[in-house]
Every structure is written in C-alpha cells, then in structure tokens.
Amino acid sequence: MNEQNKRKIFYDYDYADLIVLAEKYNWPKFRVKQLLEWQAKSVQSTSEMTNISKDLRTLLDLEMTWPALKIFKVEHSKIEPVNKYLFQLHDGNIIETVSMHYNYGHSVCLTTQVGCKMGCSFCASAMLGFQRNLTAGEMLAQITMIAHTEKMHVSHAVLMGIGEALDNYDQTIKFLHRLRSEHGFTLSMRNITLSTCGLVPEIKKLANEKLPVTLAISLHSADQNTRNTLMPIAKHYPIEEIVAAADYYFSKTGRRVTYEYTLFDKINDQPLHAEQLAKLLRGKPVHVNLIPANEVDGSKWSSSKKGAIEKFLQILRNNEINATIRYSVGQDITAACGQLRRQSIQNN
Numbered sequence: 223m224n225e226q227n228k229r230k231i232f233y234d235y236d237y238a239d240l241i242v243l244a245e246k247y248n249w250p251k252f253r254v255k256q257l258l259e260w261q262a263k264s265v266q267s268t269s270e271m272t273n274i275s276k277d278l279r280t281l282l283d284l285e286m287t288w289p290a291l292k293i294f295k296v297e298h299s300k301i302e303p304v305n306k307y308l309f310q311l312h313d314g315n316i317i318e319t320v321s322m323h324y325n326y327g328h329s330v331c332l333t334t335q336v337g338c339k340m341g342c343s344f345c346a347s348a349m350l351g352f353q354r355n356l357t358a359g360e361m362l363a364q365i366t367m368i369a370h371t372e373k374m375h376v377s378h379a380v381l382m383g384i385g386e387a388l389d390n391y392d393q394t395i396k397f398l399h400r401l402r403s404e405h406g407f408t409l410s411m412r413n414i415t416l417s418t419c420g421l422v423p424e425i426k427k428l429a430n431e432k433l434p435v436t437l438a439i440s441l442h443s444a445d446q447n448t449r450n451t452l453m454p455i456a457k458h459y460p461i462e463e464i465v466a467a468a469d470y471y472f473s474k475t476g477r478r479v480t481y482e483y484t485l486f487d488k489i490n491d492q493p494l495h496a497e498q499l500a501k502l503l504r505g506k507p508v509h510v511n512l513i514p515a516n517e518v519d520g521s522k523w524s525s526s527k528k529g530a531i532e533k534f535l536q537i538l539r540n541n542e543i544n545a546t547i548r549y550s551v552g553q554d555i556t557a558a559c560g561q562l563r564r565q566s567i568q569n570n
C-alpha cells in the first residue's frame with residue numbers, strides 16, 4: 223500500500239475526527255462545520271471548497287486521500303428510474319451501487335465490502351471472492367456521490383449490495399451513526415434496511431445497538447439441507463437459531479423483520495417448501511419478500527416459473543403470513559447484484 227492509500231479519505235473524518243484535526247492545526251471550530259457541509263455536498267476534491275482558504279486546502283490535500291471514489295461506469299435503465307453505478311475506490315477496487323427512484327423517495331442500495339466471503343452459490347458477487355471491507359466513509363460517499371450526481375436528496379438506504387454488512391460490523395455501525403448524526407448528513411433509521419445472510423451473533427449485537435433499522439434476513443429455504451446447499455454459511459447457524467435471533471431483534475427494536483426468499487426452479491419453490499416456510503413463521507410479526515431469482519452466468523440455479531411463484535405466495539397468505547413478490551429492479555441493466563461489477567472486471 224502506498225503513502226496515499228494509508229491516509230483516510232475525506233468522508234472517513236466524522237465530527238470527532240475533524241475536531242481532533244482542528245485542534246492539531248489550531249483552526250476555529252466553524253471550519254469543522256464547513257467541512258461537514260462539504261461532505262454532505264459530496265465534493266471530490268479540495269478545489270470545490272470555495273469558502274476554504276488555499277493554504278488550508280493544500281493541507282487537506284496532504285492530510286487525506288482524494289478522491290473518495292470516482293464514477294467508473296453508469297448504466298441507466300430504459301424501463302424504470304434506476305441507475306446502476308460502478309465506482310472506483312482510491313485503491314483501484316471497483317464496487318457497485320444502485321440508485322432507485324420510487325414514488326415514496328430516492329433509495330440507494332449500497333455496497334459494504336469489496337466482494338464477499340459468504341460464498342452463496344447463486345451470487346455474482348461471491349464468484350469474485352473477497353478483497354476488503356469498506357470504511358464507513360466509503361459507504362457514506364456512495365450516498366453523497368449519487369445525491370450530488372442526480373441532484374436529488376437520498377431518503378432511503380438499503381445495505382443490500384455487494385458484501386455482508388454484518389461481516390463488516392464495526393464500520394457498518396459507524397456508518398449508521400454517521401447517517402443520523404446532527405453534524406452533516408441525516409437520514410432516518412426507519413428508512414434504512416440492512417440485509418444479512420443470517421449471522422446470528424451479529425444480529426443479536428445489532429439488536430442491542432438502539433439503531434432501529436429494518437432487518438432483512440436472506441433465508442431462501444426453511445429446510446436446513448436445502449439452505450446448506452444454497453448458502454455455505456447456513457452450516458454455521460441452524461435456521462431455528464436465526465429465527466430466534468430475529469425474534470430477539472423484534473423484541474428489542476419493535477421493528478418487524480423481513481425474510482428474503484429467492485425462488486429457484488424446483489429447488490425451493492414447490493408447495494411443500496411454502497408449507498415449511500409457513501410453519502416456521504406462523505404467528506410471527508414478519509414480512510416475507512419472495513424474489514424471483516435473476517439468472518447469473520456460471521450459476522447452476524434457474525429462476526422459478528410464474529405459476530410456481532404465485533402458488534407459493536398464495537400458500538403463505540392462506541397461512542396468514544404477510545408476503546409480497548419483489549421483482550428485481552433494472553432488469554435491462556444486469557439486474558443481479560454484483561453482475562455489472564463482475565462483467566466489468568472480467569472484460570478488463
């Protein structure tokens with residue numbers, strides 16, 4: 223790692239860090255406020271900070287790594303208001319972030335790790351392995367960059383892009399605190415969804431953080447053997463322990479847990495599988511998102527047929543389980559998470 227990469231990016235300086243810097247260089251306190259405002263405006267270089275003196279900008283150039291991230295590629299969907307970004311980080315790694323405009327607001331699905339260790343057999347991100355964790359500042363910069371580029375405030379964040387957010391626990395928590403800080407960027411915790419493949423100890427830890435985000439657990443099967451086949455991490459955490467951790471999360475936060483269930487043809491989409499899921503979740507304050515799988519090159523699983531999906535939904539509803547079908551956005555722009563990044567890396 224070179225000298226430049228050892229320094230923190232601008233977005234990794236939170237209020238407390240900037241106070242330390244202000245004391246080190248004897249700046250007046252209002253400088254800290256100015257710098258946080260520039261973070262919220264998503265500046266990518268000190269030259270954009272028009273109310274900061276040239277001497278101070280030179281110092282910031284020396285103290286920090288610039289830019290936090292650069293736009294490497296953007297794909298705009300022609301069928302819905304969805305844009306998929308590839309960002310290049312300061313060390314050359316590429317990440318993927320998706321911007322979605324809904325009638326309720328502007329949502330960003332962001333990446334928490336470069337690659338992923340969890341190895342889910344259907345996932346484009348898993349196929350390229352794991353490189354490193356993102357910092358809280360790199361997570362924040364994805365949001366500010368998109369807000370700045372699209373000239374629209376981001377109202378919702380979904381930690382459901384590349385990586386397992388709870389495997390990067392400390393930086394993810396730091397990022398969430400940054401989002402609700404009174405200094406700089408603010409976003410309601412109720413507008414944030416954090417997805418996990420089911421890391422039981424971290425779910426319990428998160429429940430105790432007093433950060434009432436919506437927890438989305440990728441379950442994909444109520445049968446332990448099937449889940450083991452789809453997701454290697456399943457062997458570490460039995461389904462009953464995951465459901466118990468989700469119940470604990472609800473008891474601590476009052477937030478209804480969402481179970482994500484991706485449907486694969488004849489693997490987990492048959493009436494028997496729906497009955498198993500209904501039995502597991504019956505009577506619990508949960509929501510189930512049924513997600514027709516996106517087919518990924520190199521994966522052995524294929525997407526469920528429409529009839530099977532509708533029948534699955536009906537069985538859940540007959541059992542009084544709240545459930546909806548969620549179609550992936552950006553079907554015309556490599557819809558599966560990590561697919562655009564994978565294509566781009568393989569083509570270079």
Ligand code: SF4
Nearest residue numbers: 338340342345348385
């Ligand atoms: S589905 Fe999520 S947890 Fe599983 S390998 Fe992909 S990014 Fe990681």
